[in-house]
Amino acid sequence: MNKEEAAMVGFEVVAFAGEARSKLMEALSEAEKGNFTEADRLVEEANSSLIEAHKSQTQMLAAEARGEAVEVGFIMVHAQDHLMTTMLLKDTIKHLFNIYKK
Numbered sequence: 001m002n003k004e005e006a007a008m009v010g011f012e013v014v015a016f017a018g019e020a021r022s023k024l025m026e027a028l029s030e031a032e033k034g035n036f037t038e039a040d041r042l043v044e045e046a047n048s049s050l051i052e053a054h055k056s057q058t059q060m061l062a063a064e065a066r067g068e069a070v071e072v073g074f075i076m077v078h079a080q081d082h083l084m085t086t087m088l089l090k091d092t093i094k095h096l097f098n099i100y101k102k
Contacts, residue, residue, distance in 0.1 A: 006060060007076065009076065010078065012056040013083055014082050020046040020049035020086050026042050027041075027043045031096065036097065
């Protein structure tokens with residue numbers, strides 16, 4: 001996978017992770033208001049976006065596992081950072097929802 005192809009995958013990961021992050025922040029806002037049904041719905045939407053981000057990421061992992069050289073540039077590094085922080089946000093939100101429910 002050349003650098004241009006890897007960059008395109010990186011853009012996909014950023015887009016899906018960004019969409020998930022936006023949904024998670026919206027879910028957090030709804031939970032703060034006590035709208036847990038809506039908050040849970042938004043988390044599920046975020047999960048769908050995270051699955052798509054992982055599918056994109058898996059393209060690169062599979063290419064490398066097949067022995068292909070994968071040129072990773074800053075875009076892909078940014079994408080990985082974006083994805084991992086969004087996943088951390090998702091995990092943190094679960095705990096915040098529990099606090100808000102008390």
